[in-house]
Amino acid sequence: MMKPIIEVSHLSKKYKYGESQPYYTLRDALVNFIKTPASLLSKKQSSLKKNEFWALKDVSFKLNQGDVLGILGPNGSGKSTLLKILSRITFPTEGSAMLRGTVGSLLEVGTGFQQELTGRDNIYLNGAILGMKKSDITKKFDEIVNFSGVEKFIDTPVKHYSSGMYMRLAFSVAAHLDSRILIVDEVLAVGDAEFQKKCLGKMESVSKNEGRTVLFVSHNMMAVKRLCQKGILLKNGKMEAEGSIESVISKYAEVADVSKKFIPIKIPRIGVTINKISINKKEKGKVYPGKPLKISIELSAQKKVENIGLQIMISSDATEGRIFSTNTKTMKNIDVVLKKGKNHFTCDIHQFNLCSGKYKLGIAMDKPFVELYYNEADLFYFDVLETILEPALLPTLPAYGRVYMDHEWTIE
Amino acid sequence: MSDKVIIIKAKSRIQLIDWREIWEYRELFLVFAWRDIKVRYKQTILGAGWALLQPLFSMFIFTIFFGNFAKIPSDALPYPLFVLIGLIFWGFFSGTLSAASGSLIANESIVKKAYFPREILPLSTIGTNLIDFSISFIMLLLVAVYFQVIPNILALLIIPLGIIIGALGAGGLGLLLSAFNIKYRDVRHALPFFIQMMIFLSPVIYPSSIMRPSFRYLIALNPMAGVIEAVRIVFSGGTSVNWITLAISGTSSILLFIIGYYYFKSTERFFADIV
Known part of the structure; x- marks a missing residue:
């Protein structure tokens, strides 16, 4: 029997409120320490102190090879936190997850793009940051450039690119990631309608033809419907629904409601x-x-x-x-x-x-x-x-x- | 396909160094170093010439004021060459240290959006600075030719050793400060001052021979102190390297590396949340 590719069990993550402050200084830490000297001694427990909240609470699901999961939820519901944990960028407070295979994360288009460098350089830079080997990038280089449609400007610094060209190039690198598991945050909302369609098609072929497992966050319901079979719905960090994508989408429409508190x-x-x-x-x-x-x-x-x-x-x-x-x-x-x-x-x-x-x-x-x-x-x-x-x-x-x-x- | 299994769990206090993973990501060291070099001299007229000019100018100024006016002794070497050795090695150390300390903050967006072994960011600055070092080292050789100074064969051992000691010391301290910097931006204010002071605690403009032996050992805790002293001796053709001070500096740099790495690993899980 085949083991599930992804097993997530009871994943939870706690954050502190009021971290809006851009950064701490040593003085702040000293003040905090004087105010609550016990803070260094007390062990963190699963209960909440005041000014803490669960960004993610008790989320569990399993995915098999080739599954495409749509993660839905209103702003601030924990979607990005979940993706960040599964990408190992941040860690859970409780619970665990097991991923069988290499993971490619696409949480942002153009992570690490350097304005001063040319398109060519940025393909290598971005690819390496996303975990691709140089030889792989070289092999796929022409494919990436073709897909992006910026051939003519490939040796121009990207700071001279229009935002559309920039996004196209950035997405093209990421679309050629070779990992077994692909984690994709709201990145399809880039570029013009035509390019969006192209991206969607690429995503589709990645999941359907190559049998890769994809986790996908998007607010574009048409895209979600087209790509995903399964869905989960998050709200305030908790799982509200799980099942076929159609059932989860209709549940989402009920949850995302104007009468709820608006998060700035x-x-x-x-x-x-x-x-x-x-x-x-x-x-x-x-x-x-x-x-x-x-x-x-x-x-x-x-x-x-x-x-x-x-x-x-x-x-x-x-x-x-x-x-x-x-x-x-x-x-x-x-x-x-x-x-x-x-x-x-x-x-x-x-x-x-x-x-x-x-x-x-x-x-x-x-x-x-x-x-x-x-x-x-x-x-x-x-x-x-x-x-x-x-x-x-x-x-x-x-x-x-x-x-x-x-x-x-x-x-x- | 490889059956790689990734397990994500709630925090354990300290993470072990995953050498296999670092090896897998080895290319990223080079990519970051290459990026920094490419970006650094963009839109400058002189480009990498700056790596030559900075120590060269300092050499002139220091020679005039400390060599000629203050008549600081320079052992067996002409003062310009003497001070240039100090400047170049110290520059490698302090350049790596300050770049490494700021590396996580400067790459905040990458830290928040992509996964890779975090230590690559501070440690890759060693590579960037090694390039600058190599450029200025060639200049050092030219200056040595000008003064008709012939280094001892021992230089082939001492110079690589000195680079390793400097890289370990600056890398270790850089790991420590980069992690500290994420939480406490005090580093940003303290470090330039600290580096400025440290140049006087290293025998850059003066020879360590003017110090009492006991004080010399103390100063050797600064990794570059033992290195600069030893490099000068072999450069002037001598062989009487003070192995004790060099050993103290070497041990100190290894300890710095271990402590820095330990602190880095014990805080790294929260980088993306705090930065």
């Missing part, structure tokens, strides 16, 4: 934190077809940020693709300057013409036409409720379509 999102590159997002606050989050929708976003910036675009995306869980996006710059030509401290954005949609059902709200921040700082299509779910639009006789059921358009009848 940090965008370190520009020193911005998204503190709060609320929709129709006055109406207590209730959204009806054909009625106004007010989206409020509170950001805080560590310092003034110029030339920035804020984008809102709405997509549906039931259909593929995005339904609506707006960007302060590209859609409305507003020059936004974030002032130091709190900034409030409000987007008023006068008539929200979507029929009842579940929708996803996403946010992106960019330097318009230049660079994408943050992109998350799946921040939270919200429901558009059923209502009877006067003078209709029936409620706005999803069965009548996705969009409600303002219209008039003429009868002659």
